Amino acid sequence: MSGTMTNRRRTKKYSSPGTLLLFLGPALFVIVLLRVWPVFQGVFIAFTSWDGIRDPVFNGLDNFTRMLSDPVLLTALGNTSKILVLAPIWILGPLLLAAVIQDRIPGASFFKIAYVLPVLVSPVVIGVLFVIILGPEGPLNTALRGVGLGFLANNWTVDTNLVMWIVAGMVIWSSFGLGVLLFTAALASVDESLYEAARIDGANWGQRFRYVTLPSVRGVTEYWTVMVVIMAFSSAIVLGYAFSQGGPGYASTTVDLFIYNQAFRYGAPGYATAVGITLFLLLGILLLVFLRLSRRRGESMFDDSGTPL
Amino acid sequence: MEMQRSIKRLLGVASVAALAVGLASCASSSSSGSDDGDETGNLVVWDLLSGSDPNWKAVMDEVDQQFEADHPGVTIERVAQPADPAVIKQLMQAAAQAKSGPDLIMTWAWGDVLSLKPSLAPIDKYISDDQRNQLSGWEGVTFDDQTYGVPIGLQGLGISYNSQLFEKAGLDPDNPPQTVDELISACKALNDAGITPIGGGNKEGYLSGWTYSTLFAGSATADQAAALATYDSPMNEPPVSTAVEGIQSLVDAGCFDPDMPATPWYPDGFEKFQTGEAAMQFTIYSQFAYMQDPTIGQYVRFIPSIENTVEPEFLPAGAMNVWAVTDFSKHKKLAAELALFQEQAQFQQERLDTGSYFPNNKDVSFDAFLAKNPGASSLVDLLKAGKPTFLPAHNMQDSKTNDVFQSQIELAMLGQTTYEDALQQAEDSRKAQYPVLMGTE
Numbered sequence: 001m002s003g004t005m006t007n008r009r010r011t012k013k014y015s016s017p018g019t020l021l022l023f024l025g026p027a028l029f030v031i032v033l034l035r036v037w038p039v040f041q042g043v044f045i046a047f048t049s050w051d052g053i054r055d056p057v058f059n060g061l062d063n064f065t066r067m068l069s070d071p072v073l074l075t076a077l078g079n080t081s082k083i084l085v086l087a088p089i090w091i092l093g094p095l096l097l098a099a100v101i102q103d104r105i106p107g108a109s110f111f112k113i114a115y116v117l118p119v120l121v122s123p124v125v126i127g128v129l130f131v132i133i134l135g136p137e138g139p140l141n142t143a144l145r146g147v148g149l150g151f152l153a154n155n156w157t158v159d160t161n162l163v164m165w166i167v168a169g170m171v172i173w174s175s176f177g178l179g180v181l182l183f184t185a186a187l188a189s190v191d192e193s194l195y196e197a198a199r200i201d202g203a204n205w206g207q208r209f210r211y212v213t214l215p216s217v218r219g220v221t222e223y224w225t226v227m228v229v230i231m232a233f234s235s236a237i238v239l240g241y242a243f244s245q246g247g248p249g250y251a252s253t254t255v256d257l258f259i260y261n262q263a264f265r266y267g268a269p270g271y272a273t274a275v276g277i278t279l280f281l282l283l284g285i286l287l288l289v290f291l292r293l294s295r296r297r298g299e300s301m302f303d304d305s306g307t308p309l
Numbered sequence: 310m311e312m313q314r315s316i317k318r319l320l321g322v323a324s325v326a327a328l329a330v331g332l333a334s335c336a337s338s339s340s341s342g343s344d345d346g347d348e349t350g351n352l353v354v355w356d357l358l359s360g361s362d363p364n365w366k367a368v369m370d371e372v373d374q375q376f377e378a379d380h381p382g383v384t385i386e387r388v389a390q391p392a393d394p395a396v397i398k399q400l401m402q403a404a405a406q407a408k409s410g411p412d413l414i415m416t417w418a419w420g421d422v423l424s425l426k427p428s429l430a431p432i433d434k435y436i437s438d439d440q441r442n443q444l445s446g447w448e449g450v451t452f453d454d455q456t457y458g459v460p461i462g463l464q465g466l467g468i469s470y471n472s473q474l475f476e477k478a479g480l481d482p483d484n485p486p487q488t489v490d491e492l493i494s495a496c497k498a499l500n501d502a503g504i505t506p507i508g509g510g511n512k513e514g515y516l517s518g519w520t521y522s523t524l525f526a527g528s529a530t531a532d533q534a535a536a537l538a539t540y541d542s543p544m545n546e547p548p549v550s551t552a553v554e555g556i557q558s559l560v561d562a563g564c565f566d567p568d569m570p571a572t573p574w575y576p577d578g579f580e581k582f583q584t585g586e587a588a589m590q591f592t593i594y595s596q597f598a599y600m601q602d603p604t605i606g607q608y609v610r611f612i613p614s615i616e617n618t619v620e621p622e623f624l625p626a627g628a629m630n631v632w633a634v635t636d637f638s639k640h641k642k643l644a645a646e647l648a649l650f651q652e653q654a655q656f657q658q659e660r661l662d663t664g665s666y667f668p669n670n671k672d673v674s675f676d677a678f679l680a681k682n683p684g685a686s687s688l689v690d691l692l693k694a695g696k697p698t699f700l701p702a703h704n705m706q707d708s709k710t711n712d713v714f715q716s717q718i719e720l721a722m723l724g725q726t727t728y729e730d731a732l733q734q735a736e737d738s739r740k741a742q743y744p745v746l747m748g749t750e
Contacts, residue, residue: 051745052402053427135577160725247514249720264395266709267424267745269402 046274051267063274073275075250076258083168083232083254090172090228094179095221099213101180102187103205112184116177123235126174127242131157134166157244160251167240167252174239175231179224186220187213222294226287233283255279345642349382352640352647355414357397357630360389364664371659372651383643394421394708401425405637412638413648415461418449418628419538419700420707422457423746430634431455435645444652445669446628448538449700458633459648462657463669465594465626466523466701467688468492468507468615473608474588478502488616489524489555496564499588506564508587510578514715516569517556517722518703519591521714524555525702526625527617534623534699540707540743544714544736545729548618552702553718555617557728565722594626594667600682610684613691624691627700628669707746710738 046063048056067073097115101108118126133139134156141153156162194216198208214221236254240246246253246261253261255275263272358365373385388411390397397416404410405428416425433456441447446460472482478498486492496506509516529537529548536542542549559565566581579596581587585605592599592611600609614621632648634641654672661668662677675689692698706714717731 051424051427052398053405053425054748158723160720247716247719248723248725249716261709261712264399265712266742267398267707 042273043277045270046277048270050270052269056270059270063271064278066271067275067278072250072253073255073258076253076255079164079167079251079253080233080236080255082164083171083236084229086168086172087225087228087232090176090179090232091221091225093172094176094224095183095213095217096209098180098183098187099209101184112180115180118174119177119181121174123174123238124242126170127239130166130170130243158248160248163244163248163252167236167243167254170239170243171231171236175235179228182220182224183217186217190216218294222291225290225294229283229287229290233279346638346640346644348640348643349380350384350640350643352383352385352413352644353411354385354387354647355390355397355400355411356387357390357392357415359387361392362664365660365666368656368659368663369651372647372656376647376650380643380646385647390415397421398424401428404428404635408637410637411635412640412644414633414635415630416458416633417704418446418458418460418631419705420711420746422450422631422633423452424707425633426452426457427748428636429457430636430638430641431457432459432634432641432645432648435642436649440649443654443671445671445698446700448535449628449704450631450633458631459645459652460628460631460669461652462629462660463594463626463667463698464629464701465613465624465667465688465698466519466591467594467625468523468589468612469582469592469596469599469609469684470589470612471582471585471587471605471608472610473605474499474504474585478504478588482610485610485612486615487612489527489558492615493558493562493564495589496559496562500563505566505581505587507559507589507591508566508579508581509569509590514712514719516565516578516591517715517718518701518711519593520556520559521552521718522625522701522703523591523615524617525549525552526623526699527615527621528552528555528619529702530619531622531697531699534702537702537705538700540705540739540746544710544739545732549702550732551618553728553732556718556722560722569722594688595629595665597665597667597682597685600684611688613688623697623699624688625701626698627704629666706735706739707742709742710735713738 045056047058047060049059049062050056094115097111101111105111135141136155140156144150144153154162156166190213194212195208198212203211234256237256237260240252240254240257244252246257259272259276259279262268262275356369359369360366369387373387377383377385390400394417397414398421401410401414414425416422422429436456436459444460446463447456450456450458450460468485470482470485475482475485475495478495479502480495480498486495499506525534525537525548528551533542533548537549544550566587569578579590579592582590583599583602583605597611600606602609613624632651634644634648638644652670654668654670657666657668657670658673660666661673661675665678665682675693679686679689703711703714714731714735717726717734718728720726721728721731
């Protein structure tokens, strides 16, 4: 009894506003200073005309209306959407590979390492590597000429119809291993008895993948999908710049490179921030809708005991 | 209760302290805004070359020692910064907002000076007439009749050519092309002889800029060039369009290497010229090292200008870089003195002799340089004769318009857009960027 009283007194003592402020204050201060304040500052800057040096001048919605008629921004959005178009491969490819590796194929460890290696390589190095591979006298054109397919040899890096697809392929290739790694870890925790049961029921590999693997790693698939969407909008800049500098023309300028150029090269941080904020909101809405749909669909894939239906 | 009171007291003291610091910093920044500043103290210099070139650093170390010896109580802190305009802009944005940072920065002429102008101090009153006459390249640092920097060295453009390949193609190496028409004839002769007429790469669009600047000097009068420097000259009208038509005629005549647009990197663009496969190459003055190349060095010569529609009145050359004094410097006069001190003939001579940095100081001797680079004599003769220089045209574009111009001309050279559309886009960008750059938005 006396012990309970002491605990209550102690709880009361440590939950006083002053004590809470003392314990939480420093951390809150850092969070507000480094996270919350810059967001508010960014929102303010988005409504200004600012070159980064003179004082910002409030210009209302000018930056936002400018976006609607900026052909380069629309081109950049189109280019980024080319990466998104390939998202199904980016999402399901690693899962399929992980499932194949999980089946203990010969040399499984080698394949795991081989897929993960590109993740460890700097995006700049990858961009440079592809420049060499796809150069006019590079290995690809040389190989094509060597096997009598010289008519397919191309100036890949300056072909405006192809260059963005190449950048998209590089972005996916460079992070593919991360997905394989995630799904391999997720598959290792799937109850083997589910596969046993499926086998006894006569399910083939495809059916086991469809009815056991997919529902079992739904959580990781959701996580990977969110990551893929975020990476599509934010990870192409370094690869794309190292490979083609956003060109020829704007053929491989992605939306993240567009924002960087506006903010740091063209003296328009206000406009860049407006684009960044709009993109952040769009991306947020997109992901919320996806997660809600995914959750609703996920709920119908399991019975009450959590077993895949 | 007691603790709450303590916290309130603590917050109160912190607020007063913050207010006091804020007021003090406001007071100090406003007082240093208009005067010459202190005569002693620590001068912070941002140098874009001392981190990457030991030859440059050696000369600048000497500069620092001599300046410190001449100015007791002054120390120079030379900070090596990356030679990346975007990085320098970011660093300067942070410094300008904090009203604290370097006293003297190295940057690039025209566009970067213009965009940093709100945080730079005019230095006219510190420059004597003699110092002004001794150096060239002031057009890259002068806006609204005020001088915002001291030009560093001379960087220009022209065409390097291989005299041996000229001979092979039946061309007279002692009379290289002087006009676009002669250039086109030479291209034909070289193509007929199986030699690539003009090598080069265009991956970053630089070749478009270099070719344009070279031809602009043969398309514009000195007055028209001056109009370009105030950014009043439309990009889709003569003389800009005339220079671009010159590029088009070279492309149409098959002057350029067919692989030119897809060369992977900047150095790859020079490979064919360096290996003796291409007869000509648009080059900048800092590439005269070609003349010491064991393969082609003895054959390399230089064409300093090409006539397109007018006889060149000036060479397409301007300040390689610029020293600029910051508006928030507490040593403005001292910083300006250091800027001028380091560009005097003695140090430019050393930089030319040890690092091949082309000088913009009239008192520098080219004797030792010419002994090593005889092919540059055509240019040196013109400079000695007092031929005026004017900043290359592609340097007189803001960074966005420059990107638009170079990438669109690159597309036009690839046949993926028309030259008219390319110039219209560049003009649209110039018009949009003009108020941003001139601060009249």
